[in-house]
Amino acid sequence: MNRGIYATGTGILVAQKLLDITANNIANVNTNGYKSDSVAFNDMFQQQLGFNKEYFDGIGTLGIGPQFTGQFADRTLGSMQQTSNPLDAAIATENGMFTVNTPGGTRYTRDGAFNLAPDRTLVTNQGYAVLDKNGSPITVPSGQLSIATNGDLSVDGGKPFATLGIADGTFTKEGENLWTAPDATVEANPSIRQAMLESSNVNPMSAMIDMIKISRSVEMAQKSIQSQDDSTQKLLGSLNN
Secondary structure, eight states: OOHHHHHHHHHHHHHHHHHHHHHHHHHTTTSTTOOOEEEEEEESOEEEEEEOSSSOEEEEEEEOOEEEEEEEEOOOOOOEEEOSOTTOEEEOSSSOEEEEEETTEEEEESOOOOEEOTTOBEEOTTOOEEBBTTSOBOBOOSSOEEEOTTOEEEETTOOOOEEBOEEESOOEEEETTEEEOTTOEEOSSOOEEETEEEOOOOOHHHHHHHHHHHHHHHHHHHHHHHHHHHHHHHHHHHHHO
């Protein structure tokens, strides 16, 4: 095995994975409450180098490339954008997510762009029912809706008729801007902002720069593989002469 080519090849695989994730981040730069993704990786394997079989003296290690070990989301709070829609809501802290009911069960989201279904049920843009702190769908009475900072919902200055279900836990992305959390619990002290939306926390300029850097790295790695292959061919040619 040509260790140089193998190490460079594994680096390209990791770079391509990072390129895909960065491209997805850029595609979601305008998605409400979207959290940018990144990757974690380490050395796939390090071989101990030494000499003198009888009295081993280590002279270092030789890595054979990086290995993709996982993907994680940056939960940093996105900027708050004022809207004119009283149904919009944003969570003003990094912790917590809105609870919604989907065909797959209870899920969580940071996207507070809510609407009213024909039966006045509070729903997401995908049509999923927004749940209260007891896990029930929320039906909004006629009138001017007010959302308190603790998530209490009321109309025309009356008594609260429901409280938004804000949960916290160990969240994992599922897709469609939804998350799962097997250990989700009700957030005790949420901080809600009415008529506001949390924007994506993706920095488009930084993401574009990362895309360029990664693409150039892949190009350089491809040239390196070609160069190493050419050198190997020349070596084999000289041995055959």
